[in-house]
Amino acid sequence: MKIAIVTDSTCYLPQAEIDKHHITVVPIPVILDGAVYDEGKDITTEEFYAKLKTAKTFPSTTQPPLGEMLKLYENLANEGYDTIISIHLASTISGFVNTLKGAVDEVQGAKVYVYDSQITVILMGWLVLAAAQMAEAGDDPEAILARLDNLRTTMGEYFIVNDLQNLVRGGRLSNASAFIGGMLKIKPLLTFDDQSHKIVAIEKIRSIKKAYSRVETLFQEELDRVDYPVRAVVIHANDPDEANRWLADLQQKFPTVPFELSYFGPVVGTHLGEKAIALAWMKDFTKA
Known part of the structure; x- marks a missing residue:
């Protein structure tokens, strides 16, 4: 075989x-201002976010x-x-x-x-x-x-976004109506619902510092709950400096957890928006 x-x-x-x-x-494929780009082939992540700043239309995917x-x-x-x-x-x-x-x-x-x-x-x-x-x-x-x-079944993730505009436009947020009002200076916290596997907004948090703290608390609760080794990753949408800062902080706070750094490319960045950041984890697949 x-x-x-x-x-x-x-x-x-x-x-x-x-x-x-x-x-x-x-x-x-990602569609931006009428042009179709194959992700990772016709357009890099950096090029996509640069074009997004001056785009006349909302990007979409197909x-x-x-x-x-x-x-x-x-x-x-x-x-x-x-x-x-x-x-x-x-x-x-x-x-x-x-x-x-x-x-x-x-x-x-x-x-x-x-x-x-x-x-x-x-x-x-x-x-x-x-x-x-x-x-x-x-x-x-x-x-x-x-x-x-x-x-x-062991996957977990929390996304911190600047606003919900892209997710709402793209129809990717299942409970958007409860979170649209009063978003000024609010950091929505999102996750994939364990039952529906849809992206849902779960909390409104008033600063990025408090959002990080809340995610870290939720992550610690997960570590306390499970009986297997976990691998984690910080994921960012064109904000590597901020992601590296949070990564270093997490590595200090959770020294037994292996962390990686990754990114939201054009397809996912289309929906989450630039500067989104996330902490995600899963059972460590590199161990038996």
Whole structure:
């Protein structure tokens, strides 16, 4: 059995990891002022945020063409892969997964498993890495998917955004009406709801310092609750200096937790807005 691992560009994995594990990454298109850019291919994260400052219209995203996806799967089959595990951003924020699930039976020469990560960004990237490592070790697809299911239940994340305008316009916030009024100097705190897997606003906090403190408290509560090692990450939308400051603070406060730094690329940045920042975590997939 030869297993290929496919994902989309919202995994935001370092290129070195993608190359090392032979992961196929499909770019998600971003539309800005009428121009279509394939994320990570036609436009870098830095270029996107620079263009966003002068954009005349609200950016949007769309799905990769289905025909191109089916062709990709068939090309992998022709390269000798008889199994393909395709891991993608949450079905609650994009219809991409469901589109693929409805079409993969057409693929000749390989069995395609389409997997809903129920998340996006580097947490999805970690699921992808876990799958790739298991495939390299010779595990079968059923074992890989079972491990992903387990890891998926351990994910946690809190997003701090400057405003909800982008999420509301994009229809990505399920309880927006309760949080729209009186946003001046307020830092909305968002998360993915554990049941619906939709982005929800959970609290209004009056300063970034208080927002950090609240997230750190919630993170500590999670660490106290679980009986497994956790890996965490600070994620930012074009604000690396602030992200590095918070990361250093977190590393001091939680010295036993391995932390990484990641970013919100164009597709996710379209909805969260520039300067958004998050703390996210998952069971440490690098440990047994």
